[in-house]
Amino acid sequence: MAELVEIMGISHSPNFPGQIAEPNPEPAIVEAAHDYELMRQRMAGTKPDVLVMIASDHLNQFFMDNMPAFLIGKAPRAEGPFPHEMRTFGIAPYRADVEVDVAKSMLQLAPKMGVDFSFSDEFRIDHAFTVPLNFIRPEMDLPIVPIFTNVMAPPVPPAQRFFEVGKAIRRIIDALPSNKRVGVLASGHLAIEIGGPKEGRSSSDPEFDRRMMNLVGRGDVENVIEEATWDRMMASGNVTPGFLNFVLLMGLADGKAPSVSGVRFPRSKGSVPYMAWDSQPGALP
């Protein structure tokens, strides 16, 4: 039986690496970079054998001709991001082995747990994977199991379903036939707008961000599910549903409050959240 050693959620903002690299970053960026360095140390400290990485594709890999709600990647290698993302954001590439056996086992176990994953033997990972991985595991030495979620192409599954799928993934990991140490890293974001009238330099709805991080921090699943509706998220910013990957993590954590969580509000670009559930033996829910 596999051991779940860490549950972590951070932002995948493709702007954040560039913001950190500026000659004089604003204080919130310096603080967020510090948060993320602590997250890196935290994940390393749990000594995972494999990282289950939950993130979204931004209509790069998957499109509305065959749009999966939830998909497990099981090709032997994962590489990204897409060339146009590197050109636009100047972000670094990432390359990792895929732990194919674990990916296949998860796929085999999923129907019993009530989840219908699509699967892929040929894919790239976009900035939603590569940006967080470059923060949390810059060594590129840890095999991953990529799980793609649809937060971009409506109809997107509602928060309730993301929570349930998170709970199911937890049971799938618990039932894995290997005795590997499994870390989970999810990426998402809070309120953000791209290509809409509210697009600006900071969070498109700081109130939403504070409210949701408060609820996440308290493990208040009920109110997160009630409040994080499609309409409310759209009102906060038209790309805000990336938040749903954090709701999935709440399911993975079985509704328990994270041991650490927080959010920074740079004036430039969207807010930068983090959350992690305790990895001490026996301390995970």
Added chain:
Amino acid sequence: MAELVEIMGISHSPNFPGQIAEPNPEPAIVEAAHDYELMRQRMAGTKPDVLVMIASDHLNQFFMDNMPAFLIGKAPRAEGPFPHEMRTFGIAPYRADVEVDVAKSMLQLAPKMGVDFSFSDEFRIDHAFTVPLNFIRPEMDLPIVPIFTNVMAPPVPPAQRFFEVGKAIRRIIDALPSNKRVGVLASGHLAIEIGGPKEGRSSSDPEFDRRMMNLVGRGDVENVIEEATWDRMMASGNVTPGFLNFVLLMGLADGKAPSVSGVRFPRSKGSVPYMAWDSQPGALP
């Protein structure tokens, strides 16, 4: 609220149309053609407004780069089969409107019912759709909602999951906001082998066929799920998992026995099953 007026399952053998068209078809083919004519009349008699069509793609449309377990098509038109299928089998084309509103509503309702459908705005339908549709609705005047299942690319969801997804589709239809009359047509097959050592002219495992049709006919869900394992189906013939679409129908019928069912055993090619659940008002489970 929509009304489910018919549940029907037939074969999608691409050989069957040609077998019927032969100058002197063998008796089992004549009988099967008669069965299918009765099925056509039966479906027409229920006067459906829309046909939810459950069938599989044969690695034509969907491939292992992005293989959905269950997918709803919602492009405005459905056309097929693929050119190479017409060349190989000489089968007729089919063209139908898609009832896009119903497809979208089903997709919206599915997560609440615990099913994760992929969706597609651009697809063709292969012989698994066009052959049965040409039998059951040759007029091409009835809009459809195509649902694709993966029975070809392992890991295929197990029989238990097909049954559960069938139950969920039933609840989804019951919850549709329209008051349309909904017919369900599924296509599949019994034991059949293609490209394997057992490939021959008749069923690759008549005993499997008789046993399963007996269980289906009695509404014996428990034994169907226990016996129709991947390994058992592979032992019966390497394409036999097409049977799983009939297991999905058993879920749609809530485990009730069909009002009619049967199977013919031509010497040429695989056996030809049919099954239908009563469409009288109030008589559906």
Added chain:
Amino acid sequence: MSKFQVDKVMREAILDPKVASAFKADTEKFLEGRDLTETERKALIDIDYATLYRLGAHPFLLNGFTRLVWKGDKAALNAEYRKNIAPFGYPDFST
């Protein structure tokens, strides 16, 4: 209603610089045979992003696409983009 087809054009251009060049070189030819309404076709030819936005083009794709194929001054585009789409609020961009 061919939002999917509009999104598809935009995405193809974003993913592949060669497609973007072909789109820019001769948009009418590029769009031949695609199942678009005349309004959509004209809006794509004119890079009339406000109309595409109003029709429910995916805003994430529209954002990248417009900047990619824009022939005029990009600083001016950035200054005006939000203002020009604001009147249309938040159209449903589900396909």
Added chain:
Amino acid sequence: MSKFQVDKVMREAILDPKVASAFKADTEKFLEGRDLTETERKALIDIDYATLYRLGAHPFLLNGFTRLVWKGDKAALNAEYRKNIAPFGYPDFST
């Protein structure tokens, strides 16, 4: 283990006669850059369907593909196909 890549080649040929022609005209060139093992590559070049079957190629694709690209006598192929794959039983064809 590149069963997926073998299946992909076979499927491309089945779906598109132009691809099938290109495969037949110069198989080595057609396979350049594909992530295949040498055994898989050689089996595809030789249309050695028995080896492809043994390696776990998808039997449904293998069936159509072999008949499509076969250069020898097709009646003889039909007569021998089953006999030649039978020794390998039912290899796992999951990718």
